[in-house]
Amino acid sequence: MTFKKLLAVLLVLVAVPAQAALEITVSGGDVAPLPIALVQFQPTPEVPLDVAQVVENDLVRSGRFKALPRGAMPQTPVAPQQVVTDGWKAAGIDNLVIGQLGKSADGYYARFFLIDTVSGQQLLSHQFSVKSVAQMRTVAHMIADMIYEKLLGIPGYFNTKIAYVAASGYGPARNFQLIVSDSDGEAPRVLATSREPILSPAWAPDRKQLAFVGYNRGRSAVMVYTLATGQVRTLVSEPGLNSSPAWSPDGSKIAVSLSFENNPDIYVIDVASNKRRRLTDHYGIDTEPAWSPDGSKLVFTSDRGGRPQIYEMGAEGGDPRRVTFEGSQNARASYSPDGRSLALVNTDGGRWRIALLDLASGGLKILSDGPQDEGPQFAPGGAVIIYATQGRAGGAELATVSVDGRIRTRLRQAADIKEPAWSPVVR
Amino acid sequence: MTKNFIIAGALVAALAVAGCSGKKNVKPAAPAAEPYGQSTTPYGSEGYGSGAPAQIGGPSAQETAERALSNNIVYFEYDSTVINSEGESVIDRYASYLQGNPTARVRLEGHADERGTPEYNLGLGERRAKAVEASLLAKGVSANQLSLLSYGEERPAVPGHDEASWAQNRRVQIIRQ
Numbered sequence: 001m002t003f004k005k006l007l008a009v010l011l012v013l014v015a016v017p018a019q020a021a022l023e024i025t026v027s028g029g030d031v032a033p034l035p036i037a038l039v040q041f042q043p044t045p046e047v048p049l050d051v052a053q054v055v056e057n058d059l060v061r062s063g064r065f066k067a068l069p070r071g072a073m074p075q076t077p078v079a080p081q082q083v084v085t086d087g088w089k090a091a092g093i094d095n096l097v098i099g100q101l102g103k104s105a106d107g108y109y110a111r112f113f114l115i116d117t118v119s120g121q122q123l124l125s126h127q128f129s130v131k132s133v134a135q136m137r138t139v140a141h142m143i144a145d146m147i148y149e150k151l152l153g154i155p156g157y158f159n160t161k162i163a164y165v166a167a168s169g170y171g172p173a174r175n176f177q178l179i180v181s182d183s184d185g186e187a188p189r190v191l192a193t194s195r196e197p198i199l200s201p202a203w204a205p206d207r208k209q210l211a212f213v214g215y216n217r218g219r220s221a222v223m224v225y226t227l228a229t230g231q232v233r234t235l236v237s238e239p240g241l242n243s244s245p246a247w248s249p250d251g252s253k254i255a256v257s258l259s260f261e262n263n264p265d266i267y268v269i270d271v272a273s274n275k276r277r278r279l280t281d282h283y284g285i286d287t288e289p290a291w292s293p294d295g296s297k298l299v300f301t302s303d304r305g306g307r308p309q310i311y312e313m314g315a316e317g318g319d320p321r322r323v324t325f326e327g328s329q330n331a332r333a334s335y336s337p338d339g340r341s342l343a344l345v346n347t348d349g350g351r352w353r354i355a356l357l358d359l360a361s362g363g364l365k366i367l368s369d370g371p372q373d374e375g376p377q378f379a380p381g382g383a384v385i386i387y388a389t390q391g392r393a394g395g396a397e398l399a400t401v402s403v404d405g406r407i408r409t410r411l412r413q414a415a416d417i418k419e420p421a422w423s424p425v426v427r
Numbered sequence: 428m429t430k431n432f433i434i435a436g437a438l439v440a441a442l443a444v445a446g447c448s449g450k451k452n453v454k455p456a457a458p459a460a461e462p463y464g465q466s467t468t469p470y471g472s473e474g475y476g477s478g479a480p481a482q483i484g485g486p487s488a489q490e491t492a493e494r495a496l497s498n499n500i501v502y503f504e505y506d507s508t509v510i511n512s513e514g515e516s517v518i519d520r521y522a523s524y525l526q527g528n529p530t531a532r533v534r535l536e537g538h539a540d541e542r543g544t545p546e547y548n549l550g551l552g553e554r555r556a557k558a559v560e561a562s563l564l565a566k567g568v569s570a571n572q573l574s575l576l577s578y579g580e581e582r583p584a585v586p587g588h589d590e591a592s593w594a595q596n597r598r599v600q601i602i603r604q
Contacts, residue, residue, distance in 0.1 A: 169579070170583065170585070170586055171584075172583075174582060176581075187597060197578060197581035198543055199546070199549075199581065200545070200546060217536065218574065218576060219576070220577070236474075237576070240553065240575070240577075241553055241577060243546055244546045259550070259553060263550075264550045265555070285545045285551070286549060287547055287549070287550055288546045289545070301544070301546070303550075304548075308543070308544075331543065331547055332544045332547075345544055352542065370539065374545070390588065418545070418546065
């Protein structure tokens, strides 16, 4: 399926209560967003968060749902027995979400129900208990994930974090920040700042650590940040490039690109022992390693053939095979959760776009327009790819595109965002 | 355009070196260019010359050397590590300086424009720094006076997403340490 086959383009501008403004493009006549209504949960004074609103924002932001405005609701039930289905059906709503917030003996709870108004059945019924009010935002994202998966049949990706680098200023005033936020951009937390560049944040599979590239005393280094303690340790800092960290799926190893033995090659470092193994040995630039979901293979970018292309090899090393042949350059590949395709950056010499490669067939599908799109990564669940794109004002913005290319969203941010990294979902 | 600045800088440096003999930079109150003792104004008569004090000789060797080193950027074409003639003259001056000062050290900082991925551009920046290193070594500089660092596309000289900006960002900066 390519963009050329799309019949109609529908542009929907949604105002979201928060600093971020949202733009959603839904293309294709048969992909209509699913109507849903989320009634404000019965509030309690101890919980200031409008949980239902956070859930609604997540679902609408995915481009797959259209929410009934609160002003148009026929009633505001907070318990299943209060629901009168006729009014909702008349409003065109088949899926209704209601709930309650409250204080419990040792914390707080959020209870919600997903009700099918046609049959009157409860599709979902669940209660979350938390110790602190601050955890309610996470609960909201978990509720959104449950509803998304129940109604669409694919895993949600809202209870995830995004790690990214924000750069500002030029020359000696240039400043870099490593930031982690919720998947909706809320609750940003600055983990590290530097006058020198920070690049390539990479989540450990257990979400407890972040690897990244930093500079110290005239050298680059791959560093590891531990979220619970704020501690930073240097994994490797040889002369030359120390770059492009990628955690193995079991968290025991980090693949990197090091150039201290002449030019950038792929190495694998054992995290516990710091022992290092060299996997490639070629005079080209080998960089941007990424692990397959089962840990048995690596893809990486190499210009050994003249220009950057994607190569795949066994995780123990061995002869790499080239996998990209379209366009003039291909780079920064990462595997889908099912291991069958790669998200990558492709150019034909002009624009840099996000593309999807089917590994079995070799077929390449262009998913975005550029001109400077980069850092593509599958969201957990594999239905959506997040990436950084050049915004209208020139700075970078986060964007998503569904793997079939039909649904695109852009989340406009104030900072110049580079290299977003979505965390794994921890269930 | 920046390239004009490089040429102008090279000319100024060349003139500074040429002017060492004194002629161009001297503003005599009396004709000081003539040999001592043959001045047309008798010593002691009719007061001192008017105007600013005479500047004897050109800039100091120190100043000249500084001026020669003030242009410390080598620029590159897109996707290229080829050093052009302007770049070679920047490198020539640093080669002279380093050979004349065996304890002096420089860091070669390589950069790329924003096109392409950040990690690949780290590699490209390093390639450019290595090209400058090779040129310096070929001119007789000791390896232990040189260190390399690549910043890829992370420290652009100028903002902007057009060819003019990109051209200024594709560079190696020679930083004295």
